[in-house]
Amino acid sequence: MSLPSVESLIEKLSQALTPYFSSPAAQPIIVGIETGGAWIAAQLHQRIAPDTELGRLNISFYRDDFTRSGLHPTVKPSSLPTEIDDKTIILVDDVLHSGRTVRAAMNEIFDYGRPKRIILAILIDRGEREIPIQADIVGATTxxxxxxHIKLEGPDPLRLVIKTLDNHAQ
Known part of the structure; x- marks a missing residue:
C-alpha cells in the first residue's frame, strides 16, 4: 500500500483551513499535538497565517494509557497562548486512530481555558475509533x-511510513 505525499496532504488541509482565517478580528489559534501534529501545525501556520499565534501540546500526562505505554524519556512542556477563552482552536495531529490522543489533547486544552470552538484537522484518518471522536478536516483516509501503524517521520523531510508491530518500536 502506498501513502500519499505529506506535501499534498498539507496543501489539502491548508486549503480547507484558509477560510477560518478570513476575519481579522477573530483569528483562530493553530495548536499541534507533539510530535507529528506539531510538525504539521508549524507547516500550516507558515502557509496560512504566519502572523498568528501557534501552540504545541504535549499530552503525555493526559493519556489514559499512560500505565501501559509509559512516559517518553524527554517530555517537552506544552506551549499555548496565555488566553484561549472564547477563541477558535484548530487542533492538528498527524494520525487519527483510536481517538485517545485527541481526547487527551482536548482535556489539556480545557485546563488552559474554555475555547469557543475546537476544529480537528488530521493528516491521515485510520478509522477504528475506541472513543467517539471525528475530525472536521482530513487530508486522507486509509x-x-x-x-x-502509520507513522509520520521528520521533521525534515516529513514522510509517512507504515510500520508493523514487529518494527513499530524502532
Missing amino acids: ELDSSS
Whole structure:
C-alpha cells in the first residue's frame, strides 16, 4: 500500500483551513499535538497565517494509557497562548486512530481555558475509533490491519511510513 505525499496532504488541509482565517478580528489559534501534529501545525501556520499565534501540546500526562505505554524519556512542556477563552482552536495531529490522543489533547486544552470552538484537522484518518471522536478536516483516509501503524517521520523531510508491530518500536 502506498501513502500519499505529506506535501499534498498539507496543501489539502491548508486549503480547507484558509477560510477560518478570513476575519481579522477573530483569528483562530493553530495548536499541534507533539510530535507529528506539531510538525504539521508549524507547516500550516507558515502557509496560512504566519502572523498568528501557534501552540504545541504535549499530552503525555493526559493519556489514559499512560500505565501501559509509559512516559517518553524527554517530555517537552506544552506551549499555548496565555488566553484561549472564547477563541477558535484548530487542533492538528498527524494520525487519527483510536481517538485517545485527541481526547487527551482536548482535556489539556480545557485546563488552559474554555475555547469557543475546537476544529480537528488530521493528516491521515485510520478509522477504528475506541472513543467517539471525528475530525472536521482530513487530508486522507486509509484502513490498515490491526498489526500496522502509520507513522509520520521528520521533521525534515516529513514522510509517512507504515510500520508493523514487529518494527513499530524502532
